[in-house]
Amino acid sequence: MISNKISEWFYLYNKDIYHFLIYYIGSSDVEDLVQEVFIRAIKGFDTYQQKSSPKTWLFSIARHVGMDEMRKRKRVRMKQKLLFWEEHTEMKTPENILHLNENNRILYQAIQSLKANYRDVIILRGIKELSVSETASILHWNENKVRITYHRALKALQKAKEEFLYER
Amino acid sequence: MKDNERFHDLEKTIRSLPKPDYNKKFTKDAQDTIHENLIQFAISYEKKKKRVTIMKKISLGLASVATLVIFAILTFPINEDRPSSSDQNEHTTTDENIVDDEKETSDQNENNVTDILYENTEYGFTFTLPKSWSNYQIVSDSWEGISEQNNPMEHGPILSIRHPQWSEAKPRQDIPILIFTLTQWSSLEKGEFHIGAAPIGPTMLGQNKEYVFALPARYNFAFLEGYEEVENILANHPLQTNKER
Numbered sequence: 454m455i456s457n458k459i460s461e462w463f464y465l466y467n468k469d470i471y472h473f474l475i476y477y478i479g480s481s482d483v484e485d486l487v488q489e490v491f492i493r494a495i496k497g498f499d500t501y502q503q504k505s506s507p508k509t510w511l512f513s514i515a516r517h518v519g520m521d522e523m524r525k526r527k528r529v530r531m532k533q534k535l536l537f538w539e540e541h542t543e544m545k546t547p548e549n550i551l552h553l554n555e556n557n558r559i560l561y562q563a564i565q566s567l568k569a570n571y572r573d574v575i576i577l578r579g580i581k582e583l584s585v586s587e588t589a590s591i592l593h594w595n596e597n598k599v600r601i602t603y604h605r606a607l608k609a610l611q612k613a614k615e616e617f618l619y620e621r
Numbered sequence: 622m623k624d625n626e627r628f629h630d631l632e633k634t635i636r637s638l639p640k641p642d643y644n645k646k647f648t649k650d651a652q653d654t655i656h657e658n659l660i661q662f663a664i665s666y667e668k669k670k671k672r673v674t675i676m677k678k679i680s681l682g683l684a685s686v687a688t689l690v691i692f693a694i695l696t697f698p699i700n701e702d703r704p705s706s707s708d709q710n711e712h713t714t715t716d717e718n719i720v721d722d723e724k725e726t727s728d729q730n731e732n733n734v735t736d737i738l739y740e741n742t743e744y745g746f747t748f749t750l751p752k753s754w755s756n757y758q759i760v761s762d763s764w765e766g767i768s769e770q771n772n773p774m775e776h777g778p779i780l781s782i783r784h785p786q787w788s789e790a791k792p793r794q795d796i797p798i799l800i801f802t803l804t805q806w807s808s809l810e811k812g813e814f815h816i817g818a819a820p821i822g823p824t825m826l827g828q829n830k831e832y833v834f835a836l837p838a839r840y841n842f843a844f845l846e847g848y849e850e851v852e853n854i855l856a857n858h859p860l861q862t863n864k865e866r
Contacts, residue, residue, distance in 0.1 A: 456663035463656050471647050472640055484647065488655045495663045557638055564635075579635035607628045614631075 455498050462507050463491055469508070469581065470515045476576050477519040478526075479565055486522055490515045509590040512583075516573065516591060563613035571606035578603050739782060744800055745829050745863035748782060751854065756785040764799055764837075766814035774814045775805050779837075784847055794848040798860070799823050799835045806833040826855075829862035 470490055474483040493514050494501075501510055564575055577588045578599070588603075589596045641647060737755050739748040750757060760783050766775030781795040799816070801809065808814055809822060816823065816837065823835035836855065841848040 455667055456660050459659055459663050460656065463659060464652075467652055467655070468643055468647065471643075475641055476638075481641075481646065484651055484655065487647075488658060491655075491659045492662055495659070495666055556634070560634060560638065575635065579632060580638055582636060604628070607631055610635075611627060611631055 455495055458498070458507075459491055459495055462494070462511060466508055466511050467491075470511060473512065473515055473576065473581055474519055476561075476564070476580055477516070477572075478522055480526075486515075486518050490518050493518065505590055506587070509583075509587050512577070512581075512587075512591045513593075559617045560610075560614055563610055563617055566613050566617075567606060567609055570602055571609050574599065574603045575606050575610060579607075741780070744778075744832050744834070745865075746827060746832075746834055747861045747863075748796075748798070749854075749857070749859040749861070750782065751850075754782070754784060758783040758785070758787070760795070764816050766805070766809065766816055768814050769812075775808065777801055777805060792845055794841055794845040794851045796851055796854065797837050797840050798826065799837055801833040801835065803828075803831065803833060806835075826858075826860040827862045830865075832862075834860055834862070 467487055471483060471487050474486050474490075475481055478486070490511060494511060497514070501507070564572060567575065573592060574588065577583045577591060578585070583591070585596045585599050588594075589599045592599070594602070735752050737750050737752060737757075739750060739757065739759070741747070760781040762779045762781065763776055764779045765773050766777075768774040778800045779797055780800065781797045783795050784793040787793045787795070806825075806828075809816070817839075821838045823837050826834045826836055828834065841851065
């Protein structure tokens with residue numbers, strides 16, 4: 454039964470998915486996205502291969518949901534700019550929701566400024582503390598690529614962080 | 622080396638980034654609501670999937686049946702055509718007469734399988750009947766020839782082959798056979814006597830050296846049930862005489 458499996462996985466991984474999406478989207482209103490991740494899991498249950506772990510499979514779905522959401526938000530922002538109409542709503546960013554201190558806020562902004570590949574690997578390996586093989590499985594890379602990209606991402610992050618500190 | 626140390630510190634800082642306060646933002650209630658939504662969706666999705674699978678099976682079954690029907694429609698006429706095409710080949714390669722003879726023999730063979738034969742040894746004739754007439758009855762009667770002066774002049778036997786489903790309540794058409802001696806037939810033809818009031822005489826079905834077998838005029842005037850079948854039987858010259866008599 455799909456519902457039994459999904460129920461089990463939901464209580465095991467919903468917080469991890471929520472945590473990941475907050476950092477990945479850069480927004481705190483991700484409850485709907487968590488639901489969307491599991492809905493996509495239900496729809497794609499037949500394609501789930503037992504050889505991969507449900508955790509990495511769900512993270513992989515969450516990453517795609519996150520990418521779709523970011524594209525959607527980008528389109529909305531573009532539309533607003535074109536129509537010279539700006540919605541003045543107070544966006545609850547992780548900076549507010551996580552009550553980040555000054556150093557963490559700069560680090561968070563530096564992460565968000567990284568290119569997509571680096572950001573993916575920093576969030577999965579660094580923030581979510583997933584193993585190399587788990588990260589490789591989520592990103593559909595080989596483990597070597599994960600190691601190299603992570604190293605380069607750390608380097609880029611260090612540089613970005615210093616730039617933010619200098620600007621301040 | 623210095624780089625690695627810096628990265629190690631950076632990694633530590635990244636890992637120390639705070640986690641969301643699940644009790645405030647992503648509460649148990651919020652989780653349960655999402656869970657409930659998901660279970661409802663999963664159940665309805667499974668039902669929908671089952672319906673789709675059943676529909677697929679049904680349409681596949683219908684498609685198979687349709688294919689089979691189309692295949693049957695296309696194939697059967699071709700199969701039926703095959704023997705005739707081989708017949709055509711025979712016509713081209715052999716003498717037409719031989720082919721005709723073969724056809725007749727095969728027809729006879731077919732008739733032998735499906736038809737039954739009534740044999741009358743007393744008068745020396747046979748009568749071929751369809752299989753549906755098995756268990757027929759022979760009803761014997763006599764005819765009477767009346768002279769021009771309305772005096773009874775000649776008489777002879779009349780045999781009627783009666784259908785097995787004949788009953789008094791629901792009579793069916795008989796096949797009556799008038800039997801004449803050669804002399805009687807000759808007198809009848811000369812008009813020295815006549816049978817019944819019909820202005821036309823009986824129709825000859827066959828003759829041997831002693832007797833003439835004939836069908837009475839207007840035998841089917843009552844249009845009893847099965848009269849058309851009897852007409853068809855008679856059209857195929859069912860009466861054969863014994864040539865030796």
